[in-house]
Amino acid sequence: MVYECEDCQKQWYYNVKKCIFCQGDVIELEPGKSTVRGITKIEIPSPGHTRVPYCDLLLEDEYGNFEIRKSFSDHDLGEMIEAVPKEAKKVAKSRTIGIVGAGTMGSGIAQICAQTGYHVLVIDRHEETARKALIKIDKALSKTTKDDLKQEILNRIKATTNLYEMEHADLVIEVLTEDMELKKEVFRELDNECSKDTIFATNTSSLSVTELSEVLKDPGRLVGLHFFNPVPRMKLVEIIRSKNTSEEVIEYAKEVAFELDKTPVVTGDAPGFIVNRLLLIFLNEAIDKYADGTSTAADIDKAVTLGLNHPMGPLALSDLIGLDVCKAILDVLYEGYKEPKYKPCKTLCEMVEKGTLGRKTGEGFYKY
Numbered sequence: 147m148v149y150e151c152e153d154c155q156k157q158w159y160y161n162v163k164k165c166i167f168c169q170g171d172v173i174e175l176e177p178g179k180s181t182v183r184g185i186t187k188i189e190i191p192s193p194g195h196t197r198v199p200y201c202d203l204l205l206e207d208e209y210g211n212f213e214i215r216k217s218f219s220d221h222d223l224g225e226m227i228e229a230v231p232k233e234a235k236k237v238a239k240s241r242t243i244g245i246v247g248a249g250t251m252g253s254g255i256a257q258i259c260a261q262t263g264y265h266v267l268v269i270d271r272h273e274e275t276a277r278k279a280l281i282k283i284d285k286a287l288s289k290t291t292k293d294d295l296k297q298e299i300l301n302r303i304k305a306t307t308n309l310y311e312m313e314h315a316d317l318v319i320e321v322l323t324e325d326m327e328l329k330k331e332v333f334r335e336l337d338n339e340c341s342k343d344t345i346f347a348t349n350t351s352s353l354s355v356t357e358l359s360e361v362l363k364d365p366g367r368l369v370g371l372h373f374f375n376p377v378p379r380m381k382l383v384e385i386i387r388s389k390n391t392s393e394e395v396i397e398y399a400k401e402v403a404f405e406l407d408k409t410p411v412v413t414g415d416a417p418g419f420i421v422n423r424l425l426l427i428f429l430n431e432a433i434d435k436y437a438d439g440t441s442t443a444a445d446i447d448k449a450v451t452l453g454l455n456h457p458m459g460p461l462a463l464s465d466l467i468g469l470d471v472c473k474a475i476l477d478v479l480y481e482g483y484k485e486p487k488y489k490p491c492k493t494l495c496e497m498v499e500k501g502t503l504g505r506k507t508g509e510g511f512y513k514y
C-alpha cells in the first residue's frame with residue numbers, strides 16, 4: 147500500500163497518520179503493477195554497485211512506461227511486480243530518517259539520505275545552523291545535479307529545531323558534537339519522543355556506543371554508524387556493534403548502508419574502531435619521523451603517496467583533519483588500550499599547545 151499526502155503529494159510505503167512535512171491528511175493508494183520485460187544478472191561489483199549478485203530489471207508499467215530497477219531478488223520474465231521498488235519496501239520502515247546535529251557530518255549524511263529517496267528531518271539546536279546545512283546541501287548538489295532533480299531532493303529535507311518532530315522517524319542518526327553527556331541527554335529525550343520501533347544510530351568517532359546505549363529503555367536498538375568525511379564521497383561506513391546491539395539492528399544498519407550506496411564493515415565497540423585505530427598510529431609515527439629532522443614534510447608525504455600509493459601524505463592529512471583532533475583521538479586510544487604505541491608524540495603535543503593545528507589555523511606542517 148502507498149500512502150499519499152492530499153496536500154503536498156509526498157508518499158510513504160507504510161502507514162502514517164498525518165503528513166510528516168505539512169501535517170496534511172493522508173490517503174491510501176493501491177500500488178500499480180509493472181511487468182518484468184528483461185533481466186540482466188550482474189555478478190561483478192563496480193563503483194557504486196558493490197553488493198553482488200544483483201539483477202537489472204527492465205520493467206514496463208501499466209501505462210507503457212519503461213524503467214530499469216536494481217533488485218537483489220530472483221525474477222522471471224513476464225512476472226508482475228509492484229511498481230513500488232522492492233528495495234524501498236524492504237527498508238520501508240526507514241523511509242524517514244532523522245538527523246540530529248546539522249554540522250559537517252550531519253549535513254553530509256542528510257544529503258545522501260535525501261538523494262537516496264528518504265524523507266529527512268534535520269535537527270540542530272540553532273535554527274541558523276540547520277538553515278546553513280540546507281544551503282550547504284543545495285550548493286553541493288548544484289555541482290552534480292540538474293535543477294529539477296536538485297529541487298526534488300531538497301524538498302525531501304526538512305530542517306527544524308524541535309526534537310519532538312523525530313516521533314515520525316524510523317531511523318534517527320545522532321551526529322552531535324563529540325560529548326558523551328550531551329549525546330546521552332539527547333538520546334534520553336529521543337527515547338521518550340520516538341516510537342518503540344525507532345532504530346537509533348550514533349556517528350561517534352571515539353565514544354563508547356555501549357555506554358551510550360545504556361540510557362535507552364531498549365539498549366539493543368542503538369548501533370554505531372560511523373560515516374567518513376566528506377560523506378558524499380567516502381564509500382565506507384563502519385557499523386559498530388555495542389555489547390547490547392541486537393543482530394536484527396546490525397542487519398538493518400547494513401541494509402541502510404547499502405541503500406545509501408556505501409560499503410559497510412562491522413566491528414566491535416573498541417576505541418578507534420578499525421580505521422582510526424590504524425590511521426592515527428600511522429599519522430603519529432609520521433609526525434615523529436618528521437621530528438627527527440632528517441626529512442622534510444613534503445618528502446615524507448611524497449614517500450607515502452608514491453611508495454604506498456596513498457592519495458595523500460600523512461602530514462598533509464594530519465593538517466586536514468586538524469592536529470587537535472588527531473591528538474584527541476590518540477588520547478582516547480591511549481586511555482582505552484593503555485599501550486605506549488598510542489601515546490601522542492612530543493611534536494604533536496607541542497604543535498597543539500602552540501595552536502598550529504593545520505588548515506583551520508592557517509599553519510601546521512604546511513602554511514595555508
Ligand code: NAD
Pocket residue numbers: 246247248249250251252269270271272275321322323324325328332349350351352372373374375
Ligand atoms: P560539528 O561540530 O560540525 O556538528 C555538530 C552539530 O551538533 C553542531 O551543528 C551543533 O550545533 C549541534 N548540536 C550540539 N548540541 C546540540 C543539541 N543539544 N541539539 C541539537 N544540535 C546540537 O561536528 P561534526 O564534525 O559534524 O561531528 C559530529 C559527530 O560526527 C561527532 O560525534 C564526531 O566525532 C563524528 N565524526 C566526525 C567526523 C569529521 O571528520 N568531522 C568524521 C566521522 C565522525
